[in-house]
Amino acid sequence: MVLAHVRQGRPAMQEDPIRTRILDAAEELFYGQGIQAIGMDAVRTAAGVTLRRLYQQFPSKGALVEEYLRRRDARWLNDLKEYVEAADVSPRERVLVVFDWLHGWFEEPDFRGCAFINSFGELGATSPEVTDAARHHKERFRHYVADLAGRAGVPADVADQVVLLAEGAMTTAAISGSPRPAARARAAAATLLQGSRVA
Known part of the structure; x- marks a missing residue:
């Protein structure tokens, strides 16, 4: 599966x-x-x-690839949101719950990294549709984390840094074959949030 x-x-x-x-x-x-x-x-x-x-x-295969990425984008983000929103924690802690969800994903035996980074790496130079799908997914993820951070009174620039930590964790986990990058990125994100000023 x-x-x-x-x-x-x-x-x-x-x-x-x-x-x-x-x-x-x-x-x-x-x-x-x-x-x-x-x-x-x-x-x-x-x-x-x-x-x-x-x-x-x-x-065409291109049409199938586009629909695969579109469906995966919707389900990946929906599952992340359900997990985060179900957490009974403070708004600031909820930002960190994103990394808990990532950790669970990284632990799956069939985890192969981010499908959008992978598809962009394979086809981004030759397929504008794949490039658009990857950019759309990453922007939606960024907006979601920024919204969580905004509800916690975290400045937008700090939210962007948190997103970069999450993106780095995805790539590092795929290469290393370990879920540990999620915990390390979570700790770094907690430090960023601790140092940010509550609105």
Whole structure:
């Protein structure tokens, strides 16, 4: 299963189950092995559909990649928000809960880093659509953390520094194969928050 921490099996209302099956298969393959390494035939086989049915749903691999990233963006951020908002802590501590969620994600056996950084690294030079998807995801994440920080009275420049710590933790955890960067980034973020002035 891809990213058990980022829950699956929550398709939009009335979504075609065949489309969902294709996207689930594509996500597991693209995230686990890389977009360029996976062809449409591999997705077809994993999804258990005919090649004709696959192309009816997604007329090109590019269209499938775009939908994979769009869906992952929505689910990743929704799961993060649910986790953070459920924490019964102060607004300032809630900013740090982001790193607790990241730690849980990093511990998943199939964690391979940020799908958007990975896809940009593979295709950003040749695919404006992938570049746009990666930028959109990172901007949404930045806005969410900035909103949490704002509710805690943390200045915007400090919020941006917290985001950079989170982004660095994602990359370092993927390379090191360890969840420890989340805890280290959390400690650094706590120091930043402690030194910032409450509005």
